Amino acid sequence: MEYSFIGLSHGLPKVNDNMYWKVLVSAPYMQSVIDEFRPFFKENNIEIIIPAVKERLEEADLLNLIEDIDGVICGDDRFTAKVFHKAKKLKVLAKWGTGVDSIDKVEAQKLGISVFNTPNAFTDPVADSVLAYILSFSRKVPWSTVAMRQGEWRKKPCISLKECVLGVIGVGNIGTAVIKRALSFGMKILGNDVKKIRPFGVEMVSKLNLLKKSDYISINCDLNPTSFHLIGEKEFALMKPTACIINTARGPIIEEKSLISALRQKKIAGAGLDVFEDEPLSKNSPLRKMDNCLLAPHNANSSPAAWAYVHQNTLNNLLKGLKSGRKA
Incomplete structure (x- = not known):
């Protein structure tokens, strides 16, 4: 898989590691409207990394991306124990949507990584x-x-x-x-x-x-x-x-x-x-x-109102997890 990266680092203060966060945005639904939320990321000193995603990122894809990432806005990506152990800085997974079956929640909890979703979204x-x-x-x-x-x-x-x-x-x-x-x-x-x-x-x-x-x-x-x-x-x-x-x-x-x-x-x-x-x-x-x-192509969640709600709740979850930090 080829990766393309889009960042906001040009406008962020980088005096030290505590001044900003690096966030991977792999949820296709969020990627498609990312320009709408650039002011949010800039205001909160968040540099965003946007990989090319067809449907989801597999374990091998994430291993190539995750090492210096503080937070992730994810879709149905394969967050395995192996991925979590390489993610030394990871503080939070903000799942876009409801289902978290692709995430090893037990391993995330052991490592103090917060996992958030939006229940009852669709x-x-x-x-x-x-x-x-x-x-x-x-x-x-x-x-x-x-x-x-x-x-x-x-x-x-x-x-x-x-x-x-x-x-x-x-x-x-x-x-x-x-x-x-x-x-x-x-x-x-x-x-x-x-x-x-x-x-x-x-x-x-x-x-x-x-x-x-x-x-x-x-x-x-x-x-x-x-x-x-x-x-x-x-x-x-x-x-x-x-x-x-x-x-x-x-x-x-x-x-x-x-x-x-x-x-x-x-x-x-x-x-x-x-x-x-x-x-x-x-x-x-x-x-x-x-x-x-x-x-249908996994499209039963399609609803402008539901998507807008999930966009905002996912960003709120991301920021909450970043500010709380890793708990282990």
Whole structure:
């Protein structure tokens, strides 16, 4: 990977190391609007380093950049123990967004490096996206549009959401928002969560029963060691052949090879995917060619208002962590 660097050092006092901080900005969403926030960095004596990032920085990329960095505004970069041990000056990771599954939080805590995120940042746009997938499958809008453009006049069989059961795996902030939207359409809701909760309008069931009974299954749990490949060959075998699965959480929660096999063999009817095991999704992925698969490039968080809030909160978190310093 090639690196391009953009700094504010020309306007910063560099009398000694305590006078300014060096910050790596690797979050693509922040990079795209960096000019808007240059006054903030200059006012707070922060020199910014901006590497070229396609989707995220891997461990090897970070090892080449991190040694003299005080803070990072990161995306889904791979902050491993090896990276942290080379980051002798690192005080804070300010994650742009919510998910921190790509960060070794245990090692960061051992070394006194603060890790901040913005909880509940994208609940509404992600929940909207889940319903968009469900409605697309139930009302066949994408397929009807393609057929009409090809000159066909053929009425495709559809179904009302009131006739359907939605299973939500992970009834946290986003899962709850999905449920509220689905209830307004009259759907019956089944829920499954590691915590013992009883949300309004939801029948909490085992994962097995949820998979067997649901017409639509929405993945809304965190990615962690217990949810890695939570849905695989055995789980797809339990689902209805008419069921659709929707993942707007994290790609590795679904075992992608098993999903491709289930779609090919018509063990399930469809999949709506915003996230993938490896991102960006390979141009050669079979998923790109499947008519029963709706795809998006990890874009369910798209919302100007949500992004603006996360930009500001991330900067606040960065400054707080820089001023607090390393705790070890």
